[in-house]
Every structure is written in C-alpha cells, then in structure tokens.
Amino acid sequence: MDFTRRDLMRTTAGLAAGAALGGKLLGPTGARAQSDLSFKPEEGASLRVLRWSPFVKGDEEQWLALTKKFSEQTGVQVRVDKESWEDIRPKAAVAANVGSGPDIMLVWFDDPHQYPDKLLDVTDLADYLGGKYGGWYDGMADYARRDGKFIGLPLATIGNAIVYRESWVKEAGWSEFPTDTASFLELLKALQKNGHPGGFTHGHGVGDGNNYAHWLLWSHGGQMVDAGGKVVLDSAETMKSIEYAMELYKTFIPGTESWLDVNNNRAFLAGELSVIANGISAYYTPKNDPAQAELAADIRTCPLPIGPVGQSVELYQVTSAVIFAHTPYPNAAKEYLRFMYEEPQMQSWITASSAYCCQPLKAYENNPIWSSDRNYAPYAKASATLRPNGYAGPLGYASAGVMADYVLVDMYAEAVTGRSSPKEAIERAVKRANRYYSI
Amino acid sequence: MTTDTLGGVARRRPWISPHALRRNLVAWIFMLPAAALLVVFLTYPLGLGVWLGFTDARIGRPGMYVGLENFEMLWDDSVFWLSVFNTVLYTTVASLLKFALGFWLALLLNEHLPFKAFFRAIVLLPWVVPTVLSAIAFWWIYDAQFSIISWVLIKWGWIDAPINFLGDVANARASVIAANVWRGIPFVAITLLAGLQTISPSLYEAAALDGATAMQRLRYVTLPLLTPIIAIVMTFSVLFTFTDFQLIYVLTRGGPVNATHLMATLSFQRGISGGQLGEGAAIAVAMIPFLLAAILFSYFGLQRRRWQQGGTDR
Numbered sequence: 001m002d003f004t005r006r007d008l009m010r011t012t013a014g015l016a017a018g019a020a021l022g023g024k025l026l027g028p029t030g031a032r033a034q035s036d037l038s039f040k041p042e043e044g045a046s047l048r049v050l051r052w053s054p055f056v057k058g059d060e061e062q063w064l065a066l067t068k069k070f071s072e073q074t075g076v077q078v079r080v081d082k083e084s085w086e087d088i089r090p091k092a093a094v095a096a097n098v099g100s101g102p103d104i105m106l107v108w109f110d111d112p113h114q115y116p117d118k119l120l121d122v123t124d125l126a127d128y129l130g131g132k133y134g135g136w137y138d139g140m141a142d143y144a145r146r147d148g149k150f151i152g153l154p155l156a157t158i159g160n161a162i163v164y165r166e167s168w169v170k171e172a173g174w175s176e177f178p179t180d181t182a183s184f185l186e187l188l189k190a191l192q193k194n195g196h197p198g199g200f201t202h203g204h205g206v207g208d209g210n211n212y213a214h215w216l217l218w219s220h221g222g223q224m225v226d227a228g229g230k231v232v233l234d235s236a237e238t239m240k241s242i243e244y245a246m247e248l249y250k251t252f253i254p255g256t257e258s259w260l261d262v263n264n265n266r267a268f269l270a271g272e273l274s275v276i277a278n279g280i281s282a283y284y285t286p287k288n289d290p291a292q293a294e295l296a297a298d299i300r301t302c303p304l305p306i307g308p309v310g311q312s313v314e315l316y317q318v319t320s321a322v323i324f325a326h327t328p329y330p331n332a333a334k335e336y337l338r339f340m341y342e343e344p345q346m347q348s349w350i351t352a353s354s355a356y357c358c359q360p361l362k363a364y365e366n367n368p369i370w371s372s373d374r375n376y377a378p379y380a381k382a383s384a385t386l387r388p389n390g391y392a393g394p395l396g397y398a399s400a401g402v403m404a405d406y407v408l409v410d411m412y413a414e415a416v417t418g419r420s421s422p423k424e425a426i427e428r429a430v431k432r433a434n435r436y437y438s439i
Numbered sequence: 440m441t442t443d444t445l446g447g448v449a450r451r452r453p454w455i456s457p458h459a460l461r462r463n464l465v466a467w468i469f470m471l472p473a474a475a476l477l478v479v480f481l482t483y484p485l486g487l488g489v490w491l492g493f494t495d496a497r498i499g500r501p502g503m504y505v506g507l508e509n510f511e512m513l514w515d516d517s518v519f520w521l522s523v524f525n526t527v528l529y530t531t532v533a534s535l536l537k538f539a540l541g542f543w544l545a546l547l548l549n550e551h552l553p554f555k556a557f558f559r560a561i562v563l564l565p566w567v568v569p570t571v572l573s574a575i576a577f578w579w580i581y582d583a584q585f586s587i588i589s590w591v592l593i594k595w596g597w598i599d600a601p602i603n604f605l606g607d608v609a610n611a612r613a614s615v616i617a618a619n620v621w622r623g624i625p626f627v628a629i630t631l632l633a634g635l636q637t638i639s640p641s642l643y644e645a646a647a648l649d650g651a652t653a654m655q656r657l658r659y660v661t662l663p664l665l666t667p668i669i670a671i672v673m674t675f676s677v678l679f680t681f682t683d684f685q686l687i688y689v690l691t692r693g694g695p696v697n698a699t700h701l702m703a704t705l706s707f708q709r710g711i712s713g714g715q716l717g718e719g720a721a722i723a724v725a726m727i728p729f730l731l732a733a734i735l736f737s738y739f740g741l742q743r744r745r746w747q748q749g750g751t752d753r
Contacts, residue, residue, distance in 0.1 A: 090711045093498035114498050114714050203606075204692030255583025257695040258605035267584040397497050397714050404713035405518075406694075413696045419608070428517065435512060 037128045041332035046077040049336075050095075050102035052085035052319065055158070055281060055356050062352035063340075070339045076332045086206055095324060103327035104336065106319050109389055110400040112144055112152040119151040120323040125334050126150035129341050134362035139386040142395060144320040152322035153337055156350075156357035159382030160211045160316055163282040166300045168196040168274040177302045181219060181244060184305040188251040191274045198275030199253040202413040204406050205261040207317055212277055213408040214315035216241045218387060219307025224402065224433060225393035231433045233411075234426050240308070242415045242422040249416035257413050269295070277304060280355045283375050301375040303385075312385040358382040398436040407432045489727075491720035498714040509721035518697050519722065522705040527729070528612065529701060530680045533619045537676055538669075540620065541627025546657075548628065549635045559629070566625035574689035577618040581605050581690065605691050608698040615699050618686055623679065627672055634668035635661070674737035678730060702726050 049067070054060035060082070067078045083091055085108065092111055095101035096118040112119055126144070130136045140154035162177065169177060172190035188198050201208035217223065220241035226232045249256070253273055255263075264276040269285060269292070276282060283299050286292035303312055321340075323333040339345060341361070350359055351369045355376035359365055360383060370380035390399025402408070411429035415422045492509060496502025513519045548559055565573060580587055581604035589601035604614045638661065646656045684703040687693060693700030693708065700708075702722055710719015 086712075089714075090498075093711070093714065097498065115500065202695075204694040253584065254600060255603045255606045258581075258583055258603070258611065258691065260692060263583065266582075270584070272584050401709075401713040401715055404708060410696050413694070417606075417695065419696055432516075432518065435516065 037125075038338060039331040039335040041074050041076045041335050042329045045329035045332035047079070047104060047327075047329060047332055047336055048102040049078060049080045049104045049106075050088075050091060051080060051082050051106040052088050052108070053082045055279065056284060056354045058352035058354055059349070059356060062349045066340060066345045066349060067336075069345075070336055073339075074332070074335065076329075076336070078336060092322075095326075099324075099326040102324070103329060103333050104321060104323050106155060106321050107152070108317065108319055109143065109403070110395045110397075112320055112322050113146055113395040114397055114400060116146045116151050118325050120325050120327065120330055120333070121149050121151060122153060122323060122334060122337070123148075123150045125338055126153055129153070129338070129361060133341075133343065133364065136360060137362065137383040137386070139388050140318055140320075140360050140383055142388045143318050144322075146395075152320040153341065154360040155319045155321045156353075156360060157382040157386055158207075158279055158317040158319070158356060159358050159379035160207075160277055160279060160304070160314060161301045161378040162275060162304055163268065163278050163299060163301050164198075164275040165196070165298050167298050168194065169300075172196075177300070179303075179305055181305045181307040185244070185247055185251075188248060188275065192251040196274035197251055197253045199256050199259075199264055199267065199273050200248070200277055201259040201261070201264055202249070202257040202409070202416060203259040203263075204409065205259055205263075207261050208259070208264060208278065209261075209406065209409045210403060211315050211317075213412050214387075214389075215277070215304050215313075216245050216412060217408060218313040218315075218391070219305070219309055220244065221307070221309040223391055224408065225390060225437060227392045229393040229398065229437055231430055231437050233433060234430050237308075238426055239422055242412065242425065244307075245412045246416050246422070257417050271295070280376065280379055284354055284356075287373075299375065301378045303378045303381065312381070313387045314382075314385055315389060316382050316386045318386065318388075355379045393437070401436040402433050405432065405436075488720050489724055491716055492724035493721075494717045496716040496720075498711075498716055502717050505717070509718050510725070512718065513721060513725065518700065519705065519725075521697055522693075522700040522702050522722075523725075525612070525699060526681060526701045526703075526726075529616060529619070529683070529699075530677055533616045533623065533680050534673065534677050536616070536620045537623040537627050537680075538673060541624045541672075542631055542669075544624060544628040545631035545635055548632050559632070562628055563625045565622050566629075570622065570685040571689060573622055574618065574686045577614075577621075577686075578690055581614050581618075605699075606695050608695065611691060611695055611699050615687060615690055618690065619680060619683060622686070623676060626679075627676055630672045631665065631668060634665050638664050670737045674734060677733045681726065681730060681733070 051063070054063075064080060067080055070076065071078055081102070088105070088107055089111060091101075092105050092107045093114065095105065096115040099118070126136070127150075130141075136154055137157075140157060141150075144150055144152035144154045164177060168191060169187065172187060172194055174183075174187050174190075178184045178187050191198055200212045202212070203209055217238060220237050222233065222235055222238035222241050224231065224233050253267065264273065264278060265282050265285070267273045268276045268278070268282050280301075283296065283301060286296040286299065289296075304314060306312055321337055323330065323337070327333050340349070343363075346359070346361070347364060347367055350357055350364060350367045353369075355369055355373070356379075358379060358381075359367060365380065365384075367380075370376050388395060388399075389403050393399060407429050410432075411425045414420045414428070415425040419425075420428070491502065493504055493506060494502030495505045495508070544562065548555070548562065552558060579585065583603060583606060584601060586601055586604060588604075589598070592598045593601070603610055605611045642660050642664075643656055646660050651659065682703050683701060684707065687699055687701055687704045688707070691699045693704050697705075702725065706719045706722035706726075708719075709715050709722060713719070
C-alpha cells in the first residue's frame with residue numbers, strides 16, 4: 001500500500017530522499033528544505049470528511065471556509081459532515097470495519113489504536129509538519145502514533161481548567177486561586193461554609209467525569225497500569241487520591257454523582273456553584289451574552305491544582321485526524337490535511353475556535369487567541385501538560401475499554417458516596433481493569 | 440420407472456397439481472420481498488449478533504470463535520450481574536405499574552366522558568413524543584440543581600434541599616422507572632381500551648340482570664374477555680421495557696455507579712463505546728433467555744382458554 005511514494009510530487013529534486021528523515025535528523029532548520037512537500041490529488045478526486053459537531057460556532061465556520069478554499073485551489077470537492085462527538089467512535093469503527101464511508105475522520109482518544117491497520121500511514125506528512133512547525137506535543141503524538149508510524153495527525157486538545165467566581169474566592173479569603181491540592185481543599189471548605197460550594201463530576205460524563213477522575217489519580221502519583229500494561233492501580237498513591245476525593249466531595253453541591261457533562265456548566269452559570277473544572281464553554285457562553293456580562297466579568301480560570309506529584313498532569317480530550325486506508329484518493333486526502341495544517345490555515349482555525357482547541361504543533365503556541373483574554377491562557381498549555389489515557393501503558397483497546405467502562409470514574413464515585421470503602425473501591429476497579437488488560 | 444409402468448394415470452397425478460403449483464409459485468413470489476426483508480434486516484443481524492457473542496471481535500478486527508469465554512467472563516463480572524438485577528427490577532416494577540395504571544385509565548376512558556375523543560388523543564401524547572425528547576424533559580425534571588419538583592417542594596416548605604433524584608441509588612432507580620411508566624402507559628391504556636370496546640354490552644346487561652355488582656362484572660365479564668389482549672399487550676410491554684435503552688442513556692448513562700445500568704445500555708457501553716463487540720454482543724445474547732421466557736409465559740400461560748374463562752388447570 002505504498003501510495004506515498006508512487007504519487008508523491010516533490011517540486012524540488014534531490015530532496016526526495018525522504019520527508020520522513022528530514023524532520024527527525026535535521027530538526028527545525030532542515031525542515032525548511034522540504035517546506036514544499038505536497039501531494040498531487042488523484043484525477044477526479046473528491047473527499048468525504050466526518051468530524052465532530054463543533055463546540056463553538058467559529059470552529060466549524062472556519063473549518064468549512066478553509067475547506068472551500070482547498071476545493072477552489074485544487075478542484076477537489078470535499079463534503080464535510082458532522083456527528084455529535086460521542087457518536088464519532090461507533091461511526092469511525094463502522095467505517096473502519098466495513099471499509100467504506102468517509103475518507104477522513106476526526107476521531108477521539110485511542111480510536112486510531114483500535115484499528116491501526118485500517119488507517120493510512122501518514123508518517124511522511126506528520127514528520128514534514130512536525131519538522132516545519134516545531135514538533136508535535138508528545139502526549140498528543142502518542143494518540144496518533146503506533147510502532148513509530150503515524151496513523152493519524154494529532155489535531156487538537158480540548159483543554160480543561162478550573163473555572164471560578166473571583167468574588168466568591170476572594171470573599172473566602174484567597175486573593176489568588178490556590179495552586180496545590182492541599183490549599184485547594186481548604187478553599188473549597190471555606191466556599192462551602194459561605195454557601196457557594198464547588199462541584200466536580202462524579203457521574204458518567206464522558207469528558208468531565210473522566211477529566212476529574214484522572215486528575216485525582218495522577219495528581220497523587222497513582223496510575224492505572226505500568227509501562228508493560230500491568231494493572232498497578234492498587235497503590236498507596238491511589239488510596240491517598242481517594243481519601244482526598246472523599247474530603248473534597250464533602251464540600252460539593254449535592255448530586256455530583258449523577259452529573260453528566262452539561263450539569264456543572266448549567267449550575268455554574270446559574271450562580272449555584274463557585275468552582276468547577278471545565279472547558280472554556282463555561283466562560284464562552286456568558287462572555288458572548290450581553291445579559292450575562294456581569295457574570296462573565298467575575299469569572300476567572302486557572303490550571304487545576306498540582307498534587308503531591310509536583311507537576312500538572314491531565315487527561316483532556318484529544319482529537320486526531322485519520323485517513324482510512326480504504327479511501328480511493330489517499331493523495332487528495334493527504335493534501336487536504338497538509339493544507340489544513342499549514343500555518344495560515346491552522347492558525348486561523350485555532351483562533352476561530354475561541355480557545356476550545358489547543359494546537360497540536362509547538363510553533364502554533366504563539367497564537368494570538370491565547371493572550372486575547374486572560375481567561376484563555378490556562379487552556380493554552382493543554383497540549384503540553386496532557387497525559388495519554390491509560391498512562392503509562394500502551395494505548396489500544398484495553399485503555400479505550402477501561403475508559404469507556406468508567407472504571408476510574410466509578411471507583412471514586414463508589415468511595416465518595418460511601419457505597420463501598422476506599423479499599424473495596426480500589427479492588428473492584430482493579431478487577432474491572434484486569435478484564436481488559438489481562439488478555 | 441414405476442410411474443411409466445403404471446401408465447398415464449399416475450403421470451397425470453403429480454404430487455401437486457399444475458394449478459396448485461402455479462398458484463403456490465405466485466404465492467411464493469409475492470412472499471419473497473417480505474421474506475427477503477425479514478432475512479436481510481432481522482434474521483441476519485440477529486444471527487450475526489448471536490455469533491459475535493461467541494467471538495472475541497473488537498471494533499476494527501474480526502473475531503475468532505472463542506466458545507463461551509465471553510459468558511464466562513461476564514459470569515465473574517459484578518457490573519454485569521448488577522445490570523441483570525437492574526433490568527429485572529426495572530422490567531418487573533415498570534410493567535406492573537404500567538398494567539395497573541393503564542388498565543385503570545382504559546376503564547375510565549371506556550366510560551361515557553364528555554370530550555371523549557379529546558381525552559383519548561391526549562392520553563396518547565407520551566407515546567407519540569420521541570423517547571429522546573421525553574427523556575430530555577425528564578432529565579430536567581430530575582436535575583440535581585434545577586428540578587421543578589424540588590423547586591416546588593422547596594417553595595412549599597416541604598423540603599430544604601433539592602432531591603437527589605439521579606444521584607442516590609434508590610432514587611435513581613425509582614426515577615427512571617417512573618419515567619418509563621409515564622411513557623409506557625398510553626400503549627397499554629389505548630390497546631386495552633380497544634379490547635374493552637369489543638366486549639358486547641349485552642353481556643354486561645345480562646350480568647346486571649343477574650344482580651352482578653360492578654366489581655363482579657369486572658371480575659367475571661371484563662377480565663376473562665380481555666385476557667387475550669392483556670397477554671399480547673403485556674408481552675409487548677415487557678419486551679419494550681426489558682430492552683429499554685434511550686431513557687437510561689439520556690438520564691444517567693447507567694450511573695450513579697452503575698445502579699441504573701440495564702443490560703441494553705451495558706451492552707452498548709461495552710460493545711460500541713468500549714470497542715469490545717464480542718462482549719457487548721454476549722450481553723445482548725444473555726437477554727434472549729429472559730425475553731423468550733416472557734414470550735413463552737404469555738403464549739402458554741395467559742392465552743390458555745381455561746385461564747381466560749376464569750378456571751384453573753386441573
């Protein structure tokens with residue numbers, strides 16, 4: 001399936017030695033030499049792209065505008081369809097299984113690792129882009145890379161940060177939001193006393209539930225598996241994280257164990273909550289609504305507090321662009337992605353996404369969006385501080401299965417609600433995780 | 440050949456007469472589209488689903504036959520057993536409530552009410568609204584912070600804090616059952632109403648002449664004549680309830696801590712979201728015995744003439 005060599009068009013002779021090598025061996029300087037990598041779309045090519053429904057309008061408008069520009073330049077017609085982000089996984093799986101459907105999909109998390117052999121190898125493109133634009137962020141690249149080959153291009157990290165009401169935090173006696181987990185707990189206790197509790201999702205919310213559970217675990221140094229994929233969740237660190245979660249939970253607004261992804265936004269915007277962890281949406285909504293200007297002015301964001309582990313580590317939601325091997329137009333598809341990832345396009349898309357989408361390539365971290373609003377800054381680091389799902393083990397069906405089964409989310413929920421003791425909660429989670437990892 | 444030796448008579452009498460053959464052929468041709476539809480869209484997917492349950496298929500990878508391995512794994516899985524318990528509880532309680540309330544509603548609607556047609560149309564509404572829409576409405580009704588029920592009760596001073604509808608295990612189960620009952624009542628009520636209307640008024644008149652009370656008329660006239668319909672309605676109701684998915688998916692995703700996970704939602708979570716097609720299919724296959732039992736009970740139990748006539752097996 002060597003599409004890449006056969007139709008690859010390189011305008012500069014002599015550089016054909018391999019786009020793959022350039023980025024790695026020569027670094028950023030060598031990258032300039034191959035800055036004109038491009039693929040010649042097949043005769044009569046047309047593409048179907050299936051992406052997730054946008055979280056902000058600007059994202060989709062810009063994506064479609066750029067796609068239109070691509071069509072005008074190359075004559076390749078591109079149809080862009082969208083699906084709710086939670087429906088992307090089954091759709092992508094079906095497309096991969098059946099071998100037809102969209103040519104390109106924007107998928108989530110470990111999806112590329114579930115059917116690596118159904119995806120087009122885009123290492124040449126990934127190395128070219130990585131070389132030209134300062135390299136991919138490690139955590140993001142892990143989602144799209146398998147056995148040293150890129151089976152997709154990391155596209156964006158949907159960041160997650162603390163979103164809080166400044167006046168209430170000040171009222172509770174903190175001039176700055178605490179940066180470590182111990183004082184964070186103290187703050188939440190004080191907030192609850194003042195009648196302005198915080199709340200974090202303990203329910204089956206795909207995004208918020210998993211983000212919170214993974215932050216609890218990782219910030220205390222716990223991990224689901226070791227590098228070999230052996231379940232090592234039963235540890236003193238995990239126990240500490242559960243004990244911490246139980247203390248935090250006591251300060252929450254009631255009902256967080258039933259929350260799905262939207263509940264915390266809703267309660268926060270209604271003034272029921274002082275502190276939540278969320279994407280930028282909790283701020284974006286009031287910011288763009290003149291009627292809520294007062295609320296927007298009181299909202300501040302900051303990274304989640306750092307735990308005993310001493311550094312920011314978070315899950316976030318990572319999306320990658322994949323090309324299915326079944327596409328009849330692999331070069332058109334690659335050219336489309338190349339076009340979208342080049343600086344003028346990618347930067348304009350990140351800007352239009354209003355801090356929802358954090359860049360995949362380090363050179364784009366200077367995007368003006370991040371400094372355009374003080375509340376955007378914490379989301380700028382999402383791609384740098386993210387840790388892949390199922391850390392430190394291999395990505396694949398086991399890591400995806402454990403997350404989809406809410407093993408970690410349930411472990412904390414069981415313990416904080418008193419359904420079982422922390423020890424039992426860990427034991428049950430280990431047993432459930434082993435069902436995936438032991439095979 | 441024997442037919443040859445027997446002569447022309449036998450030859451003119453093949454096992455099907457040409458006329459019948461022609462007629463059957465036409466019948467077969469007419470049945471073919473329906474049969475093809477059933478095979479392609481029902482038999483094949485069902486067969487494939489059952490087969491997947493015996494493989495280790497994952498999303499993006501065809502599976503190998505692994506025998507009962509998936510079922511052995513489920514046997515040791517506490518979440519699976521919890522979902523079985525939830526499903527049985529959900530189905531039993533919701534079906535009984537739907538029957539009791541639906542039957543009551545049907546009896547009421549069968550009386551001579553003013554605006555009868557209007558009320559009958561209104562009753563159908565919960566059934567007409569798409570499940571996902573009504574589920575989203577219930578999601579708001581049960582919201583941990585913004586529930587209208589909590590709000591009203593707090594206004595009245597009956598409670599101090601919002602009710603934790605979907606967070607507490609018992610509350611969550613009761614809440615999803617209530618939502619399912621609300622949605623399922625119209626089907627039971629309207630179908631039973633149709634059954635009630637087929638009962639000849641002369642039977643009631645005769646019973647009344649014999650001095651039967653209203654309760655006795657219900658017990659000895661209405662119920663026996665309605666049993667065949669009840670059997671069908673309840674079979675369908677149990678099947679719908681047992682395989683419910685949308686309501687749970689919208690309201691709780693199976694939470695809190697899997698207390699409302701049904702077999703159907705767990706099957707989806709494992710098979711599609713989690714990518715383990717084989718295991719998801721196995722959970723779905725595990726539903727079949729329960730469903731068969733419900734159907735068999737209805738056919739061999741409720742449809743017995745003796746039962747319908749108020750007697751018992753001897």
